[in-house]
Amino acid sequence: MANKKTLNVVLTGVMAALIFIATYINIRLPISFTDGGLIHLGGSVLVIATFLLMPVxxxxxxxxxxxxxxxxxxxxxxxPFTFVIRLVQGIVVSKLLLKKGISGVILAMVIYTIIGMGGYYLAEALIYGNWIAPMASMPGEFISDMVAIVIGVPIAKILIKNKICYKTEH
Structure with a gap:
């Protein structure tokens, strides 16, 4: 049992490190006057993690x-906002992906996008004290989520097909 727990910690740490590094590979979209619109590959690695790792x-x-x-x-x-948003995204989407079938993947990716856009809208509204201004960031957030999904889902599917997957019940 200790080996499985150790493996969980190691795999979580490796994925966290990959997400951290991949987030540095980014492009800032010039479509918002606020902080929205940063597209990075960290989201793609998070999508992959939701396929390969258990929810927590x-x-x-x-x-x-x-x-x-x-x-x-x-x-x-x-x-602090990113920590909560990404924690919720990872847990919820990974739980949805435990269900089989393409409809589960589609639903999971829709939920991934809703959590990301809703979470960052709320965060920006709280940071700037304005409930209207965050709307300008939503196209960038949507593009960022779509890039994460378009890159992450096919890579995750390839990894799963080649049995590079650890997603099993504890």
Missing amino acids: EAGLAGAIGMGLFDMLSPYAVWA
Whole structure:
């Protein structure tokens, strides 16, 4: 039993590190006057983690990886929000993906997008004290989520097909 727990911790840490590094590969969209519109590959790795890891591990990997990126960047004010948003995304989406079938994947990716866009809308509204301004960031958030899904889902499917997957019940 200790070996399985150790493996869970190691895999979560590896995915968190990959998410952290991949978040540095980013493009800032010039479509918003606020902080919205950063497209990065960390979201793609989080999508992959939701396929490969159990819910808590996937959530922690995303929360730690992207939260740490925010803390060590000019986006430090976003770190607590990112931690919560990515934790919820990872847990909820990974739980949905435990269900079989293409409809489960589609639903999971829709929920991934809703949590991301809703979470960052709320965070931006709280940070800036304005409930209208965050609307300008939503196209960038949507594009970022779509990039994460378009890159992450096919890679996850390839990894699963080649048995590079650890998603099993504890």
